[in-house]
Amino acid sequence: MNIAIDGPAGAGKSTVAKILAKKLNYNYIDTGAMYRALTLKAIQEGVDFNNTNSLVSLLETTKIEIIHETVFLDGKDVTSEIRTPEVDQKVSITAAVPEIRKEMVNLQRRMAKNTNVIMDGRDIGTVVLPDANFKFFVTASEEERAKRRFKELTDKNYEVDYEYILKEISKRDKLDTKRKVSPLKQADDAIIINTNNKTIEEVVQEILSYIKGEAIM
Ligand code: DC
Numbered sequence: 429m430n431i432a433i434d435g436p437a438g439a440g441k442s443t444v445a446k447i448l449a450k451k452l453n454y455n456y457i458d459t460g461a462m463y464r465a466l467t468l469k470a471i472q473e474g475v476d477f478n479n480t481n482s483l484v485s486l487l488e489t490t491k492i493e494i495i496h497e498t499v500f501l502d503g504k505d506v507t508s509e510i511r512t513p514e515v516d517q518k519v520s521i522t523a524a525v526p527e528i529r530k531e532m533v534n535l536q537r538r539m540a541k542n543t544n545v546i547m548d549g550r551d552i553g554t555v556v557l558p559d560a561n562f563k564f565f566v567t568a569s570e571e572e573r574a575k576r577r578f579k580e581l582t583d584k585n586y587e588v589d590y591e592y593i594l595k596e597i598s599k600r601d602k603l604d605t606k607r608k609v610s611p612l613k614q615a616d617d618a619i620i621i622n623t624n625n626k627t628i629e630e631v632v633q634e635i636l637s638y639i640k641g642e643a644i645m
Pocket of ligand 1: 459461464510519526551600
């Protein structure tokens with residue numbers, strides 16, 4: 429069984445996917461974390477983000493693994509390091525490079541083979557796992573998503589400004605939806621889950637009701 433969860437930044441995909449994976453005993457794969465890990469390495473190595481070839485060759489010498497929700501970059505745990513505002517700002521550039529996407533998609537498909545997975549990202553239902561048993565498109569308004577991201581960062585003691593976060597979310601949405609390769613897009617057969625004004629548990633229950641066949645699609 430494969431479950432695909434797509435949607436824009438800050439919609440609550442990963443929080444919900446993690447809970448669902450525990451409840452259903454599936455492997456959770458956060459594909460955004462893979463693009464983030466490569467972005468982190470590019471920042472650390474001072475790679476010029478305007479130079480696509482450098483980003484592509486960086487991937488050739490990079491090992492990215494996700495083991496039980498821990499993200500490893502060349503064997504080092506980078507789970508929290510990939511969530512800094514600097515990575516947020518640059519990751520859409522890395523994720524828009526066709527050669528990088530091709531490699532990541534291959535890797536993601538291999539991870540989903542022979543095991544039950546719940547995978548979240550932007551192109552899971554459309555490109556990575558087009559035959560997924562369930563596809564959900566989890567979304568929320570820009571303001572709601574910015575509020576959540578603001579809280580997440582301030583909880584981690586980052587000094588951030590709400591208006592700045594809102595602008596960044598909006599910019600990232602544009603980059604993710606307008607890029608040429610695998611843009612963020614709802615799959616034709618995806619179920620839309622709007623998370624505005626809903627608690628995490630409510631969203632989890634809503635998705636579970638579809639998986640258990642209790643809700644009408
Ligand atoms: O879900 P996230 O915010 O951690 O994703 C980080 C970035 O990676 C986001 O800007 C879009 C990109 N991404 C993507 O293009 N395709 C995916 N399957 C997952 C993430």
